[in-house]
Every structure is written in C-alpha cells, then in structure tokens.
Amino acid sequence: MNASPQRIGMFGGAFDPPHRAHGTMARAAIAQLGLDRLFVFPTGDAWHKSRTLTPADHRLAMAELAFGGIPGAVVDDRELRRTGPTYSVDTLRELHAAFPQAQLYLLMGEDHAGGFSRWHAWQEVAALAILCVAGRGSGEGVEALRALPGVRLQVLQLPQMPDSATHIRDLLTKRQDIAELVEPAVASYIESQHLYKLTR
Numbered sequence: 476m477n478a479s480p481q482r483i484g485m486f487g488g489a490f491d492p493p494h495r496a497h498g499t500m501a502r503a504a505i506a507q508l509g510l511d512r513l514f515v516f517p518t519g520d521a522w523h524k525s526r527t528l529t530p531a532d533h534r535l536a537m538a539e540l541a542f543g544g545i546p547g548a549v550v551d552d553r554e555l556r557r558t559g560p561t562y563s564v565d566t567l568r569e570l571h572a573a574f575p576q577a578q579l580y581l582l583m584g585e586d587h588a589g590g591f592s593r594w595h596a597w598q599e600v601a602a603l604a605i606l607c608v609a610g611r612g613s614g615e616g617v618e619a620l621r622a623l624p625g626v627r628l629q630v631l632q633l634p635q636m637p638d639s640a641t642h643i644r645d646l647l648t649k650r651q652d653i654a655e656l657v658e659p660a661v662a663s664y665i666e667s668q669h670l671y672k673l674t675r
Contacts, residue, residue, distance in 0.1 A: 481577035483570060484513035485604065487554065487563060491529045492665060493541035494643055494657045496636040500609045503631050504582050505547045508607060512549060513582075514570065515542050519554040519561040531555040533668060540660040564596040567603040579604040580629075588616030592623060601626045609633050647671035 484504055490497065505513050517534045528534065535552050542548045553569065554561045563581065570579055581604040583591075588608045591597055600606075605627045608617055620626050638656050646653050648671060654662060665671065 481511045481574055482509055482580065483574050483577045484508065484510045484580045484582060484607075485516065485563070485566060485570060486513055486582040487516040487518055487561075487566065489528055489640065490515075490517050490534050490538045490541070491640050492534075492537050492643060492657060492661055492670070494638045494640060494661075495655075496638040498541055498545060498658065499633060499636055500582065500584075500631065501542060501545050501548050503609070503633050504580070504607060505545070507631055508580055508629065510547060510580065511577075513545075513547055515548055515550045516554045516566055517550070517552065519557050520559060529670060533664075533670060537661050537664055540664055541658050560595075562595040564594075564600050564603070567600060571603055580607050581605070582607050582609070582631075584609050585614075585616035589619045591616075591620055591626075597623075598625060605629055607631055644671050 486501060486504070488497065501513055501515065504510060515538055517531070517538045518528075519531065535550070535555060538550045542550050554566060557565070567579060567581065581600065583606065585608050588606070591606070594600060601623070602625060606620060607629045608620065609631045617628070617630055620628050643653050643656050647665065657665075
C-alpha cells in the first residue's frame with residue numbers, strides 16, 4: 476500500500492510585522508489541511524507594494540520569533556536572498572522541484588484572493604498548488620477565485636481576527652500598545668530595535 480503524498484504548505488508575506496492572526500492562520504492550515512510542513516517565506520522585493528518594507532534582516536528575525544514555536548512551521552529566507560521582484564510562482568517551482576511527489580498548498584488571506592488574477596503567472600500558480608483562503612467574512616475573494624478556470628480551492632475556518640500589519644505599524648508610530656496583537660517576543664524585538672518609529 477502506497478503512503479499518502481506529503482502535504483507541503485507555502486505561506487508568504489511581508490510580515491512587517493508578523494502578528495497573531497498570521498500565527499492563527501498558520502496553525503489552522505497545518506491542522507485543517509493535515510500539512511507535513513508549512514514553509515513561511517518573508518517576501519523579498521514586493522513588486523505589488525508601494526511602500527518600502529522594513530529591512531529584510533528584521534523581518535526575517537521577527538518571522539522566526541512569530542512562527543518558531545509552531546510545530547511543523549519552518550521559516551525560509553530564500554525569497555529574501557533572491558534578486559529581482561518576488562513572485563510566488565518562482566517559490567512554488569522550487570518547492571515542486573524539492574518535493575516532486577508532494578501536494579502543494581498556497582495560503583492567502585481573502586484580501587489577496589480577490590486580486591489573484593493579477594498575480595504573475597497566476598495560471599501556473601493555480602496548477603502547482605491548491606489555493607487555501609482564510610476568509611474575513613465578505614466571501615468576495617473566495618467567489619472571485621471560484622470564477623477562475625483551473626483553480627482548486629479550500630477555505631480555512633478561522634475566527635474573525637481584524638489584525639493587520641498596517642494597523643499595528645500605525646499604532647507603533649503613535650507609541651500605542653500592541654501587546655494583544657503580536658507575540659511577546661516580536662513586541663520585544665520591535666522595541667529593542669526601535670522599529671516603526673515616525674522617523675522611518
């Protein structure tokens with residue numbers, strides 16, 4: 476009897492900073508999808524973001540603090556080391572080459588799902604991986620994916636968590652408390668490194 480193929484997840488993002496909703500999503504994906512491993516990729520050159528990201532070394536360190544305690548999660552820095560724009564399809568190709576027999580799963584929030592057809596080589600992304608969406612209640616992103624040909628879709632069941640990195644950065648620039656929104660180690664790192672100050 477053949478063993479079931481490995482289930483490998485990919486979770487990319489700026490993680491600027493990583494917050495509790497990111498950790499909740501990672502844990503839910505590992506549990507609900509039965510993942511053998513979830514690779515977490517802080518993005519390198521984010522072609523779709525207009526703002527300048529916090530330096531890569533800080534985002535990598537914060538990701539390791541945020542996800543390091545989650546069984547099955549592995550923080551991978553390959554997108555930070557890659558030159559040029561960061562495209563999910565390149566990372567999925569590399570995962571497919573490393574785990575040719577595995578089923579790949581790509582995690583995304585519903586806010587990203589709505590714009591999936593604008594992703595670089597989105598048809599190949601859909602061919603390489605099952606798309607796993609963490610809904611935020613509206614359902615519009617999920618319906619947009621369902622309308623695309625060739626997309627295989629799973630919806631992750633998550634509690635409503637309104638956290639966003641944008642909101643956290645805004646609180647930090649105003650010197651307001653973020654203790655409930657990020658892991659304690661991440662909050663300590665942000666404080667010790669003087670990140671997200673108004674002078675940035």
